[in-house]
Amino acid sequence: MPTVAFHTLGCKVNFYDTEGIWQVFKHRGYEQVPFEEKADVYVVNTCTVTHTGDKKSRQVIRRAVRTNPDAVVVVTGCYAQVAPDEVARIAGVDLVIGNDQKSKIVDHVERVQREQHPYQSVGNIMKADAFEELDVPYFEERSRANLKIQDGCNNFCTFCIIPRARGLIRSRKPENVIAQATKLAQAGYREIVLTGIHTGGYGTDFEGYRLADLLADLERIELPFRIRISSIEASEIDDHVIDVLGRSQKVVNHLHIPLQAGSDAVLRRMHRHYTVAEYAAKLEQLRRALPDLAITSDVIVGFPGETDDDFENTYAFVEEQCFSQIHVFPYSQRRGTAAAKFGDQVAEDVKHGRVTRMIELSERLAEAYASRFVGRHLDVIAESPVISADEETRRAFAAHPEKGRMLVGYAGNYLRVAFRAPEGMPLESLVGELIRVRVAETGSGVQQGHFVEQLTSADDEHHATTASVNGRLTS
Known part of the structure; x- marks a missing residue:
């Protein structure tokens, strides 16, 4: 049986595509083997959001070539799409596949x-x-x-x-989405x-x-x-x-x-399609419509032309809106984008200082949001034992x-919660299942709670009612 190994860089979409490939x-x-092992075919699904993504992609490609010089090394994903000739020049690359050719990859x-x-x-x-x-x-190996x-x-x-790497919006047919969700x-x-x-542009x-309309149709899956x-x-x-x-x-209480x-001035230079007032x-x-809604967001600091006043306006707005978490990114020049040619590039030390302040604010806001749920029940999907979870969780406990x-997982409002499994209940029987947890201690990272009840079970696919897995918060 021929073997294939995969390595994926970048976003959730890339990870989905790799599973599809x-x-x-x-x-x-084919049989799948770990990427570190010798395989007949290596597939590297690349990222190009930043120059760092390009660099990491090249490193992984070279690692595959070293592991088995006789293998077919295939490169796909966004870096392969925007710079195919550059990828093809890497010694040992046999095949470069565009982002709309993945279903034909074995051919x-x-x-x-x-x-x-090579071609x-x-x-x-x-x-x-x-x-x-x-x-x-x-x-493979995922609970969500x-x-x-x-x-x-x-x-x-x-x-x-x-857009240069992925093209214009192409939506999946509703019947195919519903069939896949049902599976x-x-x-x-x-x-x-x-x-x-x-x-959010689905259906454009x-x-x-x-x-x-898609959400309403998915709601009907019993x-x-x-x-x-x-x-x-x-x-x-x-509306x-x-x-x-x-x-x-069914839809969780998190967006x-x-x-x-x-800053409206920065948003205009970014070519975003809203003002600060419209966003607020x-x-x-x-x-008003969804009490206790968790809202997370992204912020880019140090965009070309961002003044001290622009940054302070962003900082004040984020603080005022009480986001439950902020993902903070320092602006990085990206060849092929309009902003890479803008003047008034912000100095790296200024960007670093702004990133530090924004991350500190995010941690404070996250802790404040989490504290609202002490003593309340959250429905958590147990993802893994604490001892084999991510580094932050292992360090916290x-x-x-x-x-x-102890197990750890995400509640509907995207709070990460750890809890102790009852004696006599195997941990593996809870992984991937919905567990009701009473929150006891909170912070800016992983929350701690107490097991209340198991809401779903692999032994009984219809054990939980729709209402018990809706992700809404309970008191």
Whole structure:
């Protein structure tokens, strides 16, 4: 049986695509092996959001070539799309595949093996007009499932290379999204994350069918799972979306709404499609309709021309809006974007100082948001034992006397919560299941709670009612 190994860099969409590519290989008789082992084929799914992504991609490609110089080394993803010739020049690369060719990847591999010479299959992604279907009925070693509902972006923000790497918006047909969601729910996934390059733009290329309509249709699937929207722009949250969210028993009480800057002058230079006042008004409307809604966001600091006053306005706006978490990014020049040619580039030491201040604010806001839930119940999907979780979680509970019996996972409002499993209950029976937890201690990182009850079980797919997995908060 031929073997294939994968390495994925970048976003949730790339990880979804890799799972889909693996299904294509699997159906053609391949066995998957770890990337560090010798394989017949290596697939590197690359990222190009920043120059660091390009650099890491090149390092991984060279690692594959060193591991087995006789293997077919395939490079796909965003770096491969925007710089195919640069990728092809890396010694040992046999095949460069564009972002709209992934479903045909095994055919290309077999051509390389047959003809014994490298080549590229990278076209003009801007001409792609149909969503490329990749079936992903389950995920290797994951307790939550991503579900890709669209690809591409029409916004052309001046700091972003992604439209050149992914093309314009191409939405997945609603019937295919619903069929895939049903498969994932039947496989036992208790949370499905709707993801894409511009998730909130779903349906822009359809006639009269948008994200709110899709959410309403997913609501009708009579299986126990909750829905999370990976990201949505403030300008895409209309009354229809808010109405659907307000009535939903499946969509979690959390939205990620990118801000990027709290200064209208900076937003204009970024080519964002809202003002600070419009963004604030949308958050106010959401919070009236959805009490206790967790809102996370992205902020870029040090964008070209960002003055001290611009940054202070952003800082004050973030503080005023009480986000539950902020992802902070220092602006990085990206070749091929409009902003890379802007004057007034901000000095690195100034950017560093602004990043530090914004991260400190984010931690303070996260702690304040989490503290509101002390003594309340949250429904948590147990993802892993604490002792095998991420470094931050392991460090937080390193001295805890019962860490060996503790699990950690995300609540519907995106708080990360650890709790001790009851005696006699195997940890593996709880992983991937929905557990009601009473919050006891909070901070800016991992919260600590007490097990209350198990809401779903792998032994009984219909054990939980829709209402018990809706991600809403309970007192």
